[in-house]
Amino acid sequence: MSEKKRHAAIVLAAGKGSRMKSDVPKQYLILNGKPVLYYALRAFEDSFVDEIVLVTGAGQESYCQKEIVEKYGFQKVTHVIAGGKERYDSVYRGICALDGADYVYIHDGARPFIDDALLLRAKENVEQYHACAAGMPSKDTIKIVDKDGFVADTPQRKYTWMIQTPQVFDYPLIHDAYEQLYQHMPEVQITDDAMVVETMLQTPVKLYEGSYNNIKITTPEDLVIAESFLHV
């Protein structure tokens, strides 16, 4: 019989939330009585995932440990660590904190609406494809623009997807991709983990079906939408 695989999650909560324009970082804002960050941790805690690394802002570790991990009894959180300046710095610290794993689920703590079905799709896809990202087909037409805001290209809508998290990888593969990133930092801005793999490795990244509810809380109106999802 094959050995049981180890699934680890890295939940990112080290951002400043500048687009939210609130005094409190958005991951700690209250949504239906609980912090935004609670919901993603709850989904991983109640899933097949074995271990969770929570990456938070420097100086927020003990707040997270007491007011979130202990308060809500998240037993799978093995590390609460400080993130870095950019999202990819926070991810890299999370990867290094893990004492090995077979698969890593990298997730924005600002996306509260992951559920069991989505996590199972993530699991099936990573086991088959090794590098995967959640996404949904774009509802709107997407345009590529030049630096002056003129349209440079219009990709066919059937080929444009909006990318979400969890982004899920074989652990050695994502570890290698991030090691290479720090050796050959590209000029372009790195905005997700799939991009690190695309840029640094030859491995193709498979998109799997996320959900239209799996929004990232980014600007104030997202909180209104999120509240409405919790009350349907």
Ligand code: CTP
């Ligand atoms: N994140 C992180 N470390 C960073 C930047 C972002 O862990 N240095 C996390 C955020 O906490 C969030 C996720 O990455 O859960 C997605 O990032 P984003 O939505 O851009 O959040 P912020 O960077 O906090 O927001 P903004 O860009 O508006 O400042």
Ligand code: MG
């Ligand atoms: Mg950001």
